[in-house]
Amino acid sequence: MAEARVVVCHPVEEARGIMERFAFMERRCMEVLAAWVWTTGELGTKLTFGAHAHEDAMQSEVFRDRGGELRPSLPTYGWDARPPGFAQLDAIFRELADAPTLAAKLGGLYGALKPWLVTAYDDYLAAADPILEAPTVRLLEQALRDERRQVAWGRARLDDLKRMQPDADAERWRRRVRHLLNEAVTAPTSDDAARAPLADFTGTQPAVDPRFDLIYYTPGVGSSREFEIDPPNETEVRKVMLSTLTAVETEAAELLCRILVEFPELPWEMRRCLARQMWDECRHAASQWRLLEEIGGYLGCYPSIVYINPFAGDEPDVFKRLIVLQRVVEGSSVDQHRPRGRYFLDQGAIPLVQMFDYILADEDGHIALSRWTNELVGADQAHLDELSRYQARKEQEFAEYSDWIVSKRRDLQRLFQPAAAGSARV
Numbered sequence: 001m002a003e004a005r006v007v008v009c010h011p012v013e014e015a016r017g018i019m020e021r022f023a024f025m026e027r028r029c030m031e032v033l034a035a036w037v038w039t040t041g042e043l044g045t046k047l048t049f050g051a052h053a054h055e056d057a058m059q060s061e062v063f064r065d066r067g068g069e070l071r072p073s074l075p076t077y078g079w080d081a082r083p084p085g086f087a088q089l090d091a092i093f094r095e096l097a098d099a100p101t102l103a104a105k106l107g108g109l110y111g112a113l114k115p116w117l118v119t120a121y122d123d124y125l126a127a128a129d130p131i132l133e134a135p136t137v138r139l140l141e142q143a144l145r146d147e148r149r150q151v152a153w154g155r156a157r158l159d160d161l162k163r164m165q166p167d168a169d170a171e172r173w174r175r176r177v178r179h180l181l182n183e184a185v186t187a188p189t190s191d192d193a194a195r196a197p198l199a200d201f202t203g204t205q206p207a208v209d210p211r212f213d214l215i216y217y218t219p220g221v222g223s224s225r226e227f228e229i230d231p232p233n234e235t236e237v238r239k240v241m242l243s244t245l246t247a248v249e250t251e252a253a254e255l256l257c258r259i260l261v262e263f264p265e266l267p268w269e270m271r272r273c274l275a276r277q278m279w280d281e282c283r284h285a286a287s288q289w290r291l292l293e294e295i296g297g298y299l300g301c302y303p304s305i306v307y308i309n310p311f312a313g314d315e316p317d318v319f320k321r322l323i324v325l326q327r328v329v330e331g332s333s334v335d336q337h338r339p340r341g342r343y344f345l346d347q348g349a350i351p352l353v354q355m356f357d358y359i360l361a362d363e364d365g366h367i368a369l370s371r372w373t374n375e376l377v378g379a380d381q382a383h384l385d386e387l388s389r390y391q392a393r394k395e396q397e398f399a400e401y402s403d404w405i406v407s408k409r410r411d412l413q414r415l416f417q418p419a420a421a422g423s424a425r426v
């Protein structure tokens with residue numbers, strides 16, 4: 001007589017389906033947060049959304065990899081095979097990506113969706129065998145730590161917001177997303193997840209922290225307003241430098257977030273690298289902002305000259321956007337940051353030295369990511385030729401920008417002799 005079929009843990013086939021669902025949800029969380037980096041002004045929140053987007057990309061990857069390991073060899077047993085319902089889940093993320101206010105974003109994602117994920121991970125762990133499913137247990141425990149920390153941040157941020165301006169959006173969105181999630185998991189569906197991008201930011205500007213005093217430089221047009229900066233002493237020189245660096249690193253993060261949202265068809269391995277680059281740019285901006293405040297400055301204490309998004313933002317060819325960032329801008333920035341690092345080392349300004357030390361290590365990695373363009377464009381010679389003509393044009397525009405910025409900022413002339421003006425940037 002056959003034994004009673006008491007299942008003691010998740011069958012491999014079921015575990016695989018759940019890992020795919022978790023990977024999908026974490027990937028969409030990453031994309032929603034990346035969209036919000038574009039649409040959120042307040043700098044601290046913008047940069048934290050960027051950090052969480054990277055974390056979610058990493059979680060998506062481990063679930064995806066684990067799903068790939070779980071290949072069933074036996075017929076279905078012990079669970080009720082259901083289609084994953086990605087289409088319903090996808091619709092929730094699309095709604096969330098468009099959340100109209102910061103309170104709605106925080107209420108929907110950190111008040112409903114992420115707590116729902118925490119419960120789902122907890123439920124999975126409670127039913128998992130600690131030996132047979134140990135690799136899954138280990139990665140779920142890590143994901144739970146990350147998600148709980150994110151949820152705690154979101155709640156604290158929402159409490160701050162409520163103290164400043166009571167707003168019903170948060171609770172309305174929390175309820176709405178919670179309701180949609182409950183429906184999505186019970187509704188039977190066989191649809192694949194929609195493949196269209198969550199958002200398209202063509203023709204829009206990224207939201208800006210109102211404390212910034214931004215001046216936009218557009219190639220062939222010039223600056224959005226006239227200015228000249230001639231800081232009277234070394235402390236003011238540093239404030240000028242850090243004011244602009246904070247804004248430009250934020251621009252780099254915004255451009256990468258746009259790419260993560262607008263080009264979901266790029267290979268996952270490349271998107272994961274871009275998510276890492278985006279997080280690095282957020283960290284750079286955060287470290288520069290911190291130092292700016294430590295020396296008595298603040299956002300907007302000097303004008304910040306930004307140019308990356310006007311240089312490349314709406315270009316429909318993603319490789320052209322990446323060429324501007326990874327070859328033209330970052331290729332030059334490491335050449336400028338090395339003398340800066342040495343200059344501050346001679347001065348004994350160790351916090352600045354350490355900041356540039358880490359930024360340089362990160363930026364070298366970002367320049368190396370440009371290999372993806374060659375790998376993906378491959379043998380398409382006409383496209384390669386077009387990209388190299390585009391790069392040459394952008395390098396020329398960048399040289400013109402560099403000459404212009406040095407003429408406007410006396411502080412740059414102490415680091416970069418006029419003969420080398422073509423390589424000065426910020």
Ligand SMILES: [Fe+2]
Binds near residue numbers: 249252280281284363
């Ligand atoms: Fe950077």
Ligand SMILES: [Fe+2]
Binds near residue numbers: 252281363
């Ligand atoms: Fe970078």
